Amino acid sequence: xxxxxxxxxxxxxxxxxxxxxxxxxxxxxxxxxxxxxxxxxxxxxxxxxxxxxxxxxxxxxxxxxxxxxxxxxxxxxxxxxxxxxxxxxxxxxxxxxxxxxxxxxxxxxxxxxxxxxxxxxxxxxxxxxxxxxxxxxxxxxxxxxxxxxxxxxxxxxxxxxxxxxxxxxxxxxxxxxxxxxxxxxxxxxxxxxxxxxxxxxxxxxxxxxxxxxxxxxxxxxxxxxxxxxxxxxxxxxxxxxxxxxxxxxxxxxxxxxxxxxxxxxxxxxxxxxxxxxxxxxxxxxxxxxxxxxxxxxxxxxxxxxxxxxxxxxxxxxxxxxxxxxxxxxxxxxxxxxxxxxxxxxxxxxxxxxxxxxxxxxxxxxxxxxxxxxxxxxxxxxxxxxxxxxxxxxxxxxxxxxxxxxxxxxxxxxxxxxxxxxxxxxxxxxxxxxxxxxxxxxxxxxxxxxxxxxxxx
Amino acid sequence: xxxxxxxxxxxxxxxxxxxxxxxxxxxxxxxxxxxxxxxxxxxxxxxxxxxxxxxxxxxxxxxxxxxxxxxxxxxxxxxxxxxxxxxxxxxxxxxxxxxxxxxxxxxxxxxxxxxxxxxxxxxxxxxxxxxxxxxxxxxxxxxxxxxxxxxxxxxxxxxxxxxxxxxxxxxxxxxxxxxxxxxxxxxxxxxxxxxxxxxxxxxxxxxxxxxxxxxxxxxxxxxxxxxxxxxxxxxxxxxxxxxxxxxxxxxxxxxxxxxxxxxxxxxxxxxxxxxxxxxxxxxxxxxxxxxxxxxxxxxxxxxxxxxxxxxxxxxxxxxxxxxxxxxxxxxxxxxxxxxxxxxxxxxxxxxxxxxxxxxxxxxxxxxxxxxxxxxxxxxxxxxxxxxxxxxxxxxxxxxxxxxxxxxxxxxxxxxxxxxxxxxxxxxxxxxxxxxxxxxxxxxxxxxxxxxxxxxxxxx
Numbered sequence: 001x002x003x004x005x006x007x008x009x010x011x012x013x014x015x016x017x018x019x020x021x022x023x024x025x026x027x028x029x030x031x032x033x034x035x036x037x038x039x040x041x042x043x044x045x046x047x048x049x050x051x052x053x054x055x056x057x058x059x060x061x062x063x064x065x066x067x068x069x070x071x072x073x074x075x076x077x078x079x080x081x082x083x084x085x086x087x088x089x090x091x092x093x094x095x096x097x098x099x100x101x102x103x104x105x106x107x108x109x110x111x112x113x114x115x116x117x118x119x120x121x122x123x124x125x126x127x128x129x130x131x132x133x134x135x136x137x138x139x140x141x142x143x144x145x146x147x148x149x150x151x152x153x154x155x156x157x158x159x160x161x162x163x164x165x166x167x168x169x170x171x172x173x174x175x176x177x178x179x180x181x182x183x184x185x186x187x188x189x190x191x192x193x194x195x196x197x198x199x200x201x202x203x204x205x206x207x208x209x210x211x212x213x214x215x216x217x218x219x220x221x222x223x224x225x226x227x228x229x230x231x232x233x234x235x236x237x238x239x240x241x242x243x244x245x246x247x248x249x250x251x252x253x254x255x256x257x258x259x260x261x262x263x264x265x266x267x268x269x270x271x272x273x274x275x276x277x278x279x280x281x282x283x284x285x286x287x288x289x290x291x292x293x294x295x296x297x298x299x300x301x302x303x304x305x306x307x308x309x310x311x312x313x314x315x316x317x318x319x320x321x322x323x324x325x326x327x328x329x330x331x332x333x334x335x336x337x338x339x340x341x342x343x344x345x346x347x348x349x350x351x352x353x354x355x356x357x358x359x360x361x362x363x364x365x366x367x368x369x370x371x372x373x374x375x376x377x378x379x380x381x382x383x384x385x386x387x388x389x390x391x392x393x394x395x396x397x398x399x400x401x402x403x404x405x406x407x408x409x410x411x412x413x414x415x416x417x418x419x420x421x422x423x424x425x426x427x428x429x430x431x432x433x434x435x436x437x438x439x440x441x442x443x444x445x446x447x448x449x450x451x452x453x454x455x456x
Numbered sequence: 457x458x459x460x461x462x463x464x465x466x467x468x469x470x471x472x473x474x475x476x477x478x479x480x481x482x483x484x485x486x487x488x489x490x491x492x493x494x495x496x497x498x499x500x501x502x503x504x505x506x507x508x509x510x511x512x513x514x515x516x517x518x519x520x521x522x523x524x525x526x527x528x529x530x531x532x533x534x535x536x537x538x539x540x541x542x543x544x545x546x547x548x549x550x551x552x553x554x555x556x557x558x559x560x561x562x563x564x565x566x567x568x569x570x571x572x573x574x575x576x577x578x579x580x581x582x583x584x585x586x587x588x589x590x591x592x593x594x595x596x597x598x599x600x601x602x603x604x605x606x607x608x609x610x611x612x613x614x615x616x617x618x619x620x621x622x623x624x625x626x627x628x629x630x631x632x633x634x635x636x637x638x639x640x641x642x643x644x645x646x647x648x649x650x651x652x653x654x655x656x657x658x659x660x661x662x663x664x665x666x667x668x669x670x671x672x673x674x675x676x677x678x679x680x681x682x683x684x685x686x687x688x689x690x691x692x693x694x695x696x697x698x699x700x701x702x703x704x705x706x707x708x709x710x711x712x713x714x715x716x717x718x719x720x721x722x723x724x725x726x727x728x729x730x731x732x733x734x735x736x737x738x739x740x741x742x743x744x745x746x747x748x749x750x751x752x753x754x755x756x757x758x759x760x761x762x763x764x765x766x767x768x769x770x771x772x773x774x775x776x777x778x779x780x781x782x783x784x785x786x787x788x789x790x791x792x793x794x795x796x797x798x799x800x801x802x803x804x805x806x807x808x809x810x811x812x813x814x815x816x817x818x819x820x821x822x823x824x825x826x827x828x829x830x831x832x833x834x835x836x837x838x839x840x841x842x843x844x845x846x847x848x849x850x851x852x853x854x855x856x857x858x859x860x861x862x863x864x865x866x867x868x869x870x871x872x873x874x875x876x877x878x879x880x881x882x883x884x885x886x887x888x889x890x891x892x893x894x895x896x897x898x899x900x901x902x903x904x905x906x907x908x909x910x911x912x913x914x915x
Contacts, residue, residue, distance in 0.1 A: 004616070166731050315612055319615070320615070342623075344615060385580075388681065389849045391850075
């Protein structure tokens with residue numbers, strides 16, 4: 001049975017996981033006197049740190065972790081190495097081949113997964129607390145003794161190439177790929193995380209082993225544990241699972257970058273009834289004093305609630321699209337804002353005009369006092385919604401650590417939101433939204449044409 | 457982020473929900489999970505409450521027992537269109553007042569439509585529960601629609617159809633397969649509607665449908681999260697309790713399927729298909745219509761055949777024989793009338809759809825002839841039952857299960873006893889289910905290809 005939803009907020013929600021604003025505020029609730037749950041910073045005797053929320057109400061344990069150094073650490077000409085390596089970490093380890101390893105996981109209903117992003121390799125483990133020791137043991141094997149057997153490597157490689165084939169005719173993938181490769185031409189961020197038809201076939205088993213040896217280390221690792229386990233039980237398990245990893249990674253330095261191609265429009269022709277549009281420009285860094293104001297301004301522009309200006313102007317008033325939103329994205333070496341929509345071919349020009357006009361209007365005059373108050377209120381009140389499952393909490397605690405925000409940050413959180421004045425918001429709107437846009441469009445759009453590259 | 461992957465993710469989520477639906481409640485049954493309260497107000501509105509006090513948040517849902525399969529022929533897409541229009545305001549709370557209040561309280565909202573039900577939900581800090589119940593009770597009968605808001609929304613829905621279906625060859629094949637699988641039942645119509653019929657929907661259609669189906673005696677409210685049954689009961693009586701019945705709760709009698717006699721095949725060709733695939737849907741009983749033990753056996757069968765990397769289809773076709781890049785099976789049992797049992801696979805470069813299909817057939821034939829092993833049975837049962845605990849971690853998931861189950865004719869007790877019923881499945885029952893229901897004459901096989909030229913091995 002198909003299920004259709006009213007509004008495509010899933011897309012926004014997914015992106016919001018990147019956003020630390022919400023989890024930061026979350027701590028205040030976690031620390032509420034009425035709730036016993038708090039975040040503990042646990043350090044094992046071997047020096048492995050994890051942030052723990054001990055919550056015994058449900059007999060399960062969620063472990064999330066991230067290693068800094070994702071696809072941007074792929075060797076030159078071997079884009080997709082991190083992605084292929086991550087896909088193989090649960091395909092056999094120690095003396096168990098893939099089948100034996102999967103069998104062990106399945107029998108105990110242990111969920112183990114790994115994936116690569118631009119800046120990180122992430123992992124996630126879920127287990128019933130009764131299978132705790134076996135689950136941590138399988139995780140240890142996956143991280144420290146992955147096998148990379150030829151048959152598994154070739155199968156995963158074939159699956160990735162198959163996905164690359166599918167993406168060549170998918171408007172959303174084409175739009176996004178063109179945007180990133182143009183905005184970050186010559187920089188590792190311009191390379192697709194999944195790799196390319198040229199690079200993926202060239203990745204050797206040695207490349208995979210070298211990659212994991214370089215990146216899976218303790219000094220660049222952030223861990224969160226949530227659920228039915230206390231600090232004293234966790235500590236020796238941290239040493240057992242992560243203690244055997246090398247102390248330090250061997251990461252290649254990556255330069256900071258800002259999006260290029262502002263003012264350009266790139267149209268890719270594809271025979272589909274609906275045109276897919278991606279747009280974006282430079283953002284504001286996570287540690288920039290203006291970050292909070294920028295986050296609020298972005299929320300007002302297109303932050304994934306019905307009240308955003310883009311949603312109201314593009315969808316509610318004109319019916320031009322089902323989905324339109326944008327979000328702040330902060331990477332380790334770049335900051336941007338990035339949005340998208342999908343609209344009927346014959347009104348693509350009009351849709352893009354409306355979006356550009358709204359971005360320009362917000363840059364010029366800033367938000368109204370009422371919009372600012374509403375946004376602040378929403379961002380302050382909504383954080384608890386991200387705290388109602390172990391998985392959500394674990395994922396946020398990892399992000400907090402990746403963003404290098406100490407526990408003290410939580411208590412300052414709402415004050416920082418409150419401190420953003422209307423003047424701040426206006427100034428930062430101008431700073432954020434007045435830089436021009438790089439736009440990619442895929443489909444058969446009317447009223448939109450590629451600009452010549454000299455416009456760059 | 458492509459539409460294709462999006463819809464694949466969606467279906468995975470749905471499968472998970474189906475698989476876990478009973479499971480969550482199992483823990484409740486075993487006494488280790490949440491206590492489930494269930495009561496009916498004097499106007500016929502059913503209420504289910506599942507407490508979870510870990511975070512000060514509640515999920516509030518209202519489910520109407522009406523979906524795309526209840527539409528009048530010729531008006532396909534109407535249930536979904538009305539769902540969109542329900543956000544356009546009431547006499548008492550005009551325009552976007554409701555949405556604005558939810559957002560100001562830091563809440564999230566959305567809605568969904570399926571063949572058998574239409575649902576609306578808010579996730580809010582607990583102190584806002586009564587407020588959203590009052591808003592939701594108000595729009596149960598107070599909706600105001602003008603052409604000014606209806607017309608742009610029709611365009612929004614047409615763009616949604618473009619995004620989900622028209623731009624996506626796999627989704628277009630899915631529509632054609634459903635139409636072929638159901639010879640007589642309205643499950644053959646797309647939930648979003650056929651595009652040429654959506655284009656003709658208007659305000660009067662929406663209001664007529666609304667007045668006929670949106671009434672407290674045709675609705676179920678589910679609240680999960682940081683709240684007690686007593687609190688919910690008091691708030692429900694003060695809000696929903698004031699809404700008068702305005703239409704009878706219609707018996708949901710849809711046309712039924714004749715004896716299906718011929719396997720069907722559907723081929724969708726699109727130049728954008730870079731990776732061909734095959735999928736087959738069998739017409740099988742739902743949890744609601746199955747004989748005792750039958751849908752549970754189908755749950756186990758789907759798990760053994762096609763869940764994860766340790767199932768027969770993946771193990772044999774992808775790993776051992778190396779002829780496929782993906783393969784699996786699923787059973788979507790939560791439905792009022794019929795359910796689908798699906799199998800699928802995508803060939804590896806150098807092999808053909810026919811080879812993958814023959815491989816799938818051989819695996820099914822083997823289960824029909826020889827059944828499953830005791831070890832497979834144990835593993836599947838352990839896994840399905842363990843999922844119950846994972847499910848308890850998510851109040852929104854719990855709310856969806858209870859809502860979907862009750863909106864498709866199940867009872868709270870059926871949900872609660874699901875793990876016990878899984879425990880009782882025997883290998884014989886699984887073999888019998890395969891023998892009875894994996895019958896090609898009651899199936900449609902879909903091929904997604906690049907062109908209609910005779911297929912050669914794809915590379």
